[in-house]
Amino acid sequence: MEETYRHETSVFGRFCRLRTEALGALSEKAGLHVAQPPVLSLLMFYPGMTIMEIAEKLRLAQASVTNNVSRMEKMGLVTKTQDADDGRKIRVNVTEKGQKCFEAVEASIKQFNEEMFAGFSEEEKARMLEDTKRIIHNIEKFLAE
Numbered sequence: 001m002e003e004t005y006r007h008e009t010s011v012f013g014r015f016c017r018l019r020t021e022a023l024g025a026l027s028e029k030a031g032l033h034v035a036q037p038p039v040l041s042l043l044m045f046y047p048g049m050t051i052m053e054i055a056e057k058l059r060l061a062q063a064s065v066t067n068n069v070s071r072m073e074k075m076g077l078v079t080k081t082q083d084a085d086d087g088r089k090i091r092v093n094v095t096e097k098g099q100k101c102f103e104a105v106e107a108s109i110k111q112f113n114e115e116m117f118a119g120f121s122e123e124e125k126a127r128m129l130e131d132t133k134r135i136i137h138n139i140e141k142f143l144a145e
Contacts, residue, residue, distance in 0.1 A: 026108045030101055036068050040102045048091040077101055
């Protein structure tokens with residue numbers, strides 16, 4: 001039992017490290033930090049989010065998101081504007097340049113995913129997706145306790 005646990009931990013750990021390394025390399029090619037593509041992606045689908053909303057959705061520290069959004073703003077990828085109804089809130093939106101960057105990164109990630117799942121049947125990919133969702137649910141449940 002203990003040997004199985006060590007093996008599972010080692011395999012999952014290696015998978016997470018390699019995937020993070022690969023995504024970091026793809027991000028760097030686009031001129032981004034590894035934490036910036038998820039922010040950009042989130043804002044593409046949910047424009048006008050606040051820093052706090054982004055941090056909560058991505059489960060990141062608010063300071064980290066603030067840092068990344070500020071860098072992205074300097075790069076011309078996002079804009080920050082004051083909320084019309086509540087002047088204390090700052091809304092973040094993707095610029096045209098940010099949208100083009102997102103599309104390029106998304107294409108690279110799609111290609112990476114295709115390579116990562118090379119040799120897997122559609123059924124195997126679907127099963128892995130379902131199993132991974134269950135693992136995520138279990139981890140979220142653990143963290144909520």
